[in-house]
Amino acid sequence: MAITAALVKQLRDQTGAGMMDAKKALTENDGDIEAATDWLRTKGLAKAAKKSGRTAAEGLVAVAAADGVGVAVEVNSETDFVARNGEFQEMVGAIAKTALGVSDIEALKAADMGGKSVADTVTDKVATIGENMSVRRMSRVEGDVVASYIHNAVVDGMGKIGVLVALTGSDKAAAEAIGKQVAMHIAATNPASLDVSDLDPALVEREKNVLTEQARESGKPDAVIEKMIVGRMNKFYQEVCLLKQTFVINPDLTVEKAVAEAGADLKVVAYARVEVGEGIEKEEEDFAAEVAKTMGG
Known part of the structure; x- marks a missing residue:
């Protein structure tokens, strides 16, 4: 049976699946809508797509740093319950480490993580955990030293606010120490710019x-x-x-004088502050409803 654009649209409307997924489902099932729908559900794609309309304003920010590069990645979920899920946290930590090798959010989503793209990994987790999730943004800084700080940490390296501070200078130990203090300062004050x-x-x-x-x-x-x-x-x-x-x-x-006092040639050259849900309009929902949703009620 010919797979027409109208047939693909019909399946997409019914399941919320992506265009390419819908087309593949129809091809695999000879154009049979019902069989294609079941195929998508089996793969977890329909379930994930249906949840993609929900507001994901909770989640975690994870930071990672290595060899003068630091990244902060925000991965959102619908509820804070999922942010405290060990499976979710493990995925977020792995995404942050993967981010060290890319330059922007689109490259991160396409990056390989254990034989599968980051985007596909998140889609799979949507199907298994049962909430909409998204890799929303990442920040990257570079310097001789990158210090990091997590505010309201739930586990090591991830929490509700992640801060990176990149410094240049010859005394790396001093840069690390003052950088951590400046990162804590940034978490509290949320400056609009470096200078x-x-x-x-x-x-x-x-x-x-x-x-x-x-x-x-x-x-x-x-x-x-x-x-x-x-x-x-x-x-x-x-x-x-x-x-x-x-x-x-x-x-x-x-801050500038404090850094100078910490080391004669120390200088803050970049920073990033990423807070979970910043700028997202979250639908108001009472606590009881959130618990009911989490419990499948």
Whole structure:
């Protein structure tokens, strides 16, 4: 029987399977819709696809570092129960190690992990664990030393917030020590950029416009207003730029000065902060409903 586009669409609509999976199912079953549906279910593909519409805003961030490269990977699940599942955690840890060898999220999804792509591995876990999951994003930094920190760790190397700090400098032990402290600082303060030059120009312009309007309401002369804006923008930079922030571990120093005191040639060159579910609009669901879903109710 000819496998038409209309037949593929019908199967996709019924099962939620991907186009190529639907086409293969029909080919394997001579165009029989019911048999193809059962084939997809047997392979776990229909089950995984049906769950793909659910919001996956929980999960874990895992960090890994080796040879001056650090990665932080966010893998989402629907509930925090799954984030505490040992099978899920093992998969997330393996994905983070795989990420050390790639440059971006698409390459990570396609990367081989034990004879199967990362994307296919996650699809298989969706079918066996029974929740929608996704490898949402990864961050990568490089330096002479990469320090890492996990906030709210559930197991070693993974938790709800993962931070990486890349440093250059000759004293690697000192870089590791101050890097860990800076990573903890970043977890707490969530800076917008490394320094002023890295700030999003749109963010700077928006802040400047707000401060200008506020200053004009004071009724002071333009020359005074200009000085007010300069002072207020400098304060803004101190609040949102990592190197200019007051170091939470020693408030007498900025982060930049704390790093300099740790080693004469030490310098933070990059950082990444990844928090589970950041930017995802999660559907509100009461705790009882979440438990019922987890228990299959």
